[in-house]
Amino acid sequence: MKPSRIFISSLLNEAFGVLLIIAVWEGVSLFYPSYIIPSPAAVVTGISALLTVDFAHHLWITACRIIAGFLIAFGIGTLSGVAAAVMKITKPVNSLMVALQVVPGTILGVVFLLMFGIGSSTPILLVAVLTLPTLAINTINGMAKRNIAQEEYLKTLQCSRWQVARLSYIPALIPVLQSNLSLGMSMAVKVVVLGEFIGSQDGLGYLLNHARIMFNMKEVFFYLLVLMLFTLLFQALQSSVFSTFLRKYYFPE
Amino acid sequence: MKDDLILEVNNLCKEFGSHQVIRCLSFEIRSGNRVALFAPSGSGKTTLIRILAGLEPPTSGNINLRGPKPVIIFQEPRLFPYLTVEENIWLPFRLHQISPSAEMKREYQQWLEVCELTHCTDQYPYQLSGGMKQKTALIRGLLGRPAFVLMDEPFHSIGPVSKTAIINHIKETNPQMTAIFTTHNLEEIPLLAQSVLFFKANHLSFPANLSVQHFQSLFSESVFHPQAIGSSIAS
Numbered sequence: 001m002k003p004s005r006i007f008i009s010s011l012l013n014e015a016f017g018v019l020l021i022i023a024v025w026e027g028v029s030l031f032y033p034s035y036i037i038p039s040p041a042a043v044v045t046g047i048s049a050l051l052t053v054d055f056a057h058h059l060w061i062t063a064c065r066i067i068a069g070f071l072i073a074f075g076i077g078t079l080s081g082v083a084a085a086v087m088k089i090t091k092p093v094n095s096l097m098v099a100l101q102v103v104p105g106t107i108l109g110v111v112f113l114l115m116f117g118i119g120s121s122t123p124i125l126l127v128a129v130l131t132l133p134t135l136a137i138n139t140i141n142g143m144a145k146r147n148i149a150q151e152e153y154l155k156t157l158q159c160s161r162w163q164v165a166r167l168s169y170i171p172a173l174i175p176v177l178q179s180n181l182s183l184g185m186s187m188a189v190k191v192v193v194l195g196e197f198i199g200s201q202d203g204l205g206y207l208l209n210h211a212r213i214m215f216n217m218k219e220v221f222f223y224l225l226v227l228m229l230f231t232l233l234f235q236a237l238q239s240s241v242f243s244t245f246l247r248k249y250y251f252p253e
Numbered sequence: 254m255k256d257d258l259i260l261e262v263n264n265l266c267k268e269f270g271s272h273q274v275i276r277c278l279s280f281e282i283r284s285g286n287r288v289a290l291f292a293p294s295g296s297g298k299t300t301l302i303r304i305l306a307g308l309e310p311p312t313s314g315n316i317n318l319r320g321p322k323p324v325i326i327f328q329e330p331r332l333f334p335y336l337t338v339e340e341n342i343w344l345p346f347r348l349h350q351i352s353p354s355a356e357m358k359r360e361y362q363q364w365l366e367v368c369e370l371t372h373c374t375d376q377y378p379y380q381l382s383g384g385m386k387q388k389t390a391l392i393r394g395l396l397g398r399p400a401f402v403l404m405d406e407p408f409h410s411i412g413p414v415s416k417t418a419i420i421n422h423i424k425e426t427n428p429q430m431t432a433i434f435t436t437h438n439l440e441e442i443p444l445l446a447q448s449v450l451f452f453k454a455n456h457l458s459f460p461a462n463l464s465v466q467h468f469q470s471l472f473s474e475s476v477f478h479p480q481a482i483g484s485s486i487a488s
Contacts, residue, residue, distance in 0.1 A: 149327070152308055152331075163348055171335050251335060252379050
């Protein structure tokens with residue numbers, strides 16, 4: 001299958017969830033006045049007024065913060081998970097990550113705000129710190145499933161460490177990387193809003209907060225829709241990349 | 254005759270906690286010998302193969318390997334699920350950056366025919382039956398005519414007709430191969446082995462080194478009861 005067709009197929013698969021949420025939203029909106037829950041149709045009709053250069057600027061800033069925070073979390077989380085598995089220290093690393101997960105995001109956000117002031121640092125750091133433990137734990141669990149028997153076989157062939165890593169560790173890591181991308185990006189999108197609520201004067205989180213204070217629910221729902229579409233697009237992209245280039249690493253047990 | 258010694262095992266012991274699996278085991282293997290290791294299930298045959306392969310340290314004793322490093326064929330195929338049959342078979346060569354000669358490619362084709370795997374070289378292990386996976390692992394180990402092979406129940410999931418064809422092919426193409434293989438299948442012994450290391454107890458110690466003929470005669474006398482063969486050897 002061509003990459004473009006794989007991408008469209010992934011997009012359609014991912015869109016199913018979003019369409020389901022929109023359907024539920026439509027249903028719920030029937031029971032509430034539009035100043036509490038506006039219908040999807042009402043939000044869509046008002047889109048043109050919101051699609052301004054200013055909005056594009058906020059969207060760009062949020063996207064950059066999500067990607068920056070996510071890359072830090074993805075890099076450190078995955079590497080620490082791999083390192084823990086290689087160095088056989090999964091238990092202490094796992095307990096550290098669980099402890100980190102318990103810290104409430106709002107408290108951490110306030111601490112970062114006090115430490116770094118208003119700007120991009122708070123949302124980026126919040127995304128990194130709150131997403132990292134989940135990714136590290138996921139990596140540790142994924143690495144535990146690598147095939148020790150195959151590693152032993154490679155040992156009998158006097159393979160180098162790099163060869164063992166290439167044939168055993170990396171293939172075990174590929175499904176983990178995909179779930180880390182999927183899980184991490186969804187979390188990052190959620191957390192960046194919190195970070196921009198607390199410590200920023202720009203970005204979609206800031207706009208959302210502003211619209212919420214003004215009880216402009218159409219705008220609130222529009223921003224939520226944008227965040228949802230951003231996630232959908234990312235998921236479709238990563239899913240089609242994995243399906244196109246790394247399909248052979250997904251096999252029935 | 255010390256010159257053709259390929260493996261010497263002296264007073265080898267292996268314990269797992271308080272459980273002693275191998276007790277003061279000593280034996281020798283000469284070049285070109287194909288030796289069957291016959292012992293009851295759970296007596297430590299796999300542990301011995303793992304120790305000889307360097308995957309498990311012995312508790313005490315020593316192993317003197319004089320020949321080339323042995324090729325190991327495990328009880329389970331240990332194929333790489335993301336590699337095709339062909340890629341799995343050529344993996345050891347690829348890892349050691351050996352480009353296959355025309356002769357080796359011919360040998361590969363012969364093996365595929367003997368193992369009836371010609372039609373599935375581009376299939377992945379999950380698309381194969383248990384027997385086909387084991388045959389792939391056997392080809393991977395035996396391709397290139399290794400001088401010394403350790404095999405742990407190598408034919409356990411392979412049917413009798415294929416098993417005979419594979420063994421005959423080994424004997425035809427690599428008659429000088431030294432091999433130690435574990436089995437608890439009596440039929441395999443006269444097919445491949447030249448001698449038998451027979452262990453009578455539930456742990457490996459003091460093997461009786463028998464010719465296949467002697468082993469078979471003992472077996473027919475003792476009405477297929479390994480313990481009875483053990484007492485026959487002791488007497």
